Amino acid sequence: xxxxxxxxxxxxxxxxxxxxxxxxxxxxxxxxxxxxxxxxxxxxxxxxxxxxxxxxxxxxxxxxxxxxxxxxxxxxxxxxxxxxxxxxxxxxxxxxxxxxxxxxxxxxxxxxxxxxxxxxxxxxxxxxxxxxxxxxxxxxxxxxxxxxxxxxxxxxxxxxxxxxxxxxxxxxxxxxxxxxxxxxxxxxxxxxxxxxxxxxxxxxxxxxxxxxxxxxxxxxxxxxxxxxxx
Amino acid sequence: xxxxxxxxxxxxxxxxxxxxxxxxxxxxxxxxxxxxxxxxxxxxxxxxxxxxxxxxxxxxxxxxxxxxxxxxxxxxxxxxxxxxxxxxxxxxxxxxxxxxxxxxxxxxxxxxx
Numbered sequence: 544x545x546x547x548x549x550x551x552x553x554x555x556x557x558x559x560x561x562x563x564x565x566x567x568x569x570x571x572x573x574x575x576x577x578x579x580x581x582x583x584x585x586x587x588x589x590x591x592x593x594x595x596x597x598x599x600x601x602x603x604x605x606x607x608x609x610x611x612x613x614x615x616x617x618x619x620x621x622x623x624x625x626x627x628x629x630x631x632x633x634x635x636x637x638x639x640x641x642x643x644x645x646x647x648x649x650x651x652x653x654x655x656x657x658x659x660x661x662x663x664x665x666x667x668x669x670x671x672x673x674x675x676x677x678x679x680x681x682x683x684x685x686x687x688x689x690x691x692x693x694x695x696x697x698x699x700x701x702x703x704x705x706x707x708x709x710x711x712x713x714x715x716x717x718x719x720x721x722x723x724x725x726x727x728x729x730x731x732x733x734x735x736x737x738x739x740x741x742x743x744x745x746x747x748x749x750x751x752x753x754x755x756x757x758x759x760x761x762x763x764x765x766x767x768x769x770x771x772x773x
Numbered sequence: 774x775x776x777x778x779x780x781x782x783x784x785x786x787x788x789x790x791x792x793x794x795x796x797x798x799x800x801x802x803x804x805x806x807x808x809x810x811x812x813x814x815x816x817x818x819x820x821x822x823x824x825x826x827x828x829x830x831x832x833x834x835x836x837x838x839x840x841x842x843x844x845x846x847x848x849x850x851x852x853x854x855x856x857x858x859x860x861x862x863x864x865x866x867x868x869x870x871x872x873x874x875x876x877x878x879x880x881x882x883x884x885x886x
Contacts, residue, residue, distance in 0.1 A: 562835050580834050584841030591845060598845045605839050612836035614777075614829055616801040617784045620808030621826035627813060636880035644873040651865035659857035665850070672862055673869055676840050681799045691847035694840040696862055701837060703866050711867060717874035719881055726874035730866050737834040747830070753873070755805055762798050 548594055554604040561586050580734060581702050612733070613677060619736070619751035626748030633721055637752065640722075644729035644753070645760035648673040649768055657773050667769055668692040671761055672700045675732035678758040686769045697732070704731025705738040720745045728753030776825030779817055783808040 547553055565579035565586075576582075591601055602609075623630065630637070649670060656666040668688035671679040676697050683693040708727045717723055720743060727735035728750030739750030787804030811817040844851070851858060 558838055559835065562838065580837055580841060583838050584844070587838070587842050588845055591842070598842065601842060602839055608836045608839055611829065612833070613784060613801045614780050615833045615836060617780045617787070617804040617808055618822070618826040618829040620783070620805040620810075621812065621819070621822045622830060623805075623809045624812035624819065633877075633881055633884065635884050636877045639880050640873045640877040643876045644869055647872045648865060648869045651868045652861045655861040655864060656857060659854075659860070661854055661857050665854055665858070669858055669861060672865065676837065677801055678799050689847065689850060691843050692850055694843045695847050695851060696858065698837060698841040698843075700862055700866050702841075703863065704870060707867070708870050711870050712874045715871045715875055717871075717878050719878045722874045722877035722881060725877050726870045729873040730869035733833050734837055737830075740830060740833075751830075755802055758802055759798060 545594075549596060549600065549604075551604040554596075554601055555607065557590070558583065558587060558605055558608070578702050578706055580698075580705075584698070616675060616677065616733070619755060622740075622748045622751045623755075626745060626752075629721060629745060629748065630752065636722070637725070637756070640725055640729065641753070641756040641760055644673070644726075644757050645764055648730070648757065649761065649765060653768060653773055663687070663773070664689060665692065666773060669696045670765055670769070672696045673730050673732065674758045674761045675754055678762060682762055682765050686766060698734075701731045701734025704735040708735060708738065709742070721749045724749030725753040729757045732758070774825075776822040779811075779822055780804075780808065780825060780829075783811070 561583045562579055565582040568582070569577050569579045591598065652670050652672060653666060656669060664687050667686045668683050669692065671682040671693065674682065674697065676694055679693050679697045680690050684690055704727060708731060712723050712726060717726065724739045724742065724746030727739045732754045736747065736750040736754055740747035784801055784804040787807055788800030790803050791798060791800040812819060
């Protein structure tokens, strides 16, 4: 019995099955806390605790998801291509919003973390929180961050932006679909982009573009901040 | 199938280029820009990549779940600093959404006038 539960196929099927189920529950209830990604992760944590399966074993079993994430980041190039007309018409806002996003994203996190007196390695771990996981890890690890902390904080940022982003944008009277998509991608990377794709093709493409550009910008900026500012 | 091949190829070349620049930017991001460039240049047709890309993008949220489960391992470090990490994450996420959305909209309006 245990052999089956520990098998790669079971753990992968469990993850996908729970995700589908959570999606169905979310669509019924529309309750914030029941975000499918969050709900699935929590249930799997409980499952691993109960069965005593190590996280490293689970991570290895579902490695194909990691691979698929890498592929879907590349696939965002297609999304950008579909919206190329929009991109041309908005080169200036894209540039300025990207710069603003990178600076605000890093400055607020590092500022608050320093104010709270967090240790240096923790600050470095959470600094790239608005960037997609593969890039965030690529930034934090060489600077001395803890990868496990980075991935959880990035994950939470994504869920947070995906849950509250649209409401917050409406509150700030941001109605331009391009601006809305771009903001979601800049703040909450792939999970925000998944939400933006639900809103529409324009939002989705802008979000994917924002995720790429802020990832790029943060990767350039953060090593400098890490060296000179805290 | 062809779409998967194109995406994998872009990623592979992206990884190669990433290594050349010392990993400063990760391979999949370079791969994304590469795929975009190939499509714009007409080297790759949109229809070729479309089915694979649509599938991947439609399921993207699923691929993040293992990172959330990572909380099991980083639980103690995060719990020790939970207040600071939560405040920093919350404030910063909202600040980025608001500022980026606002800046984009403002500049975009000016540009279209």
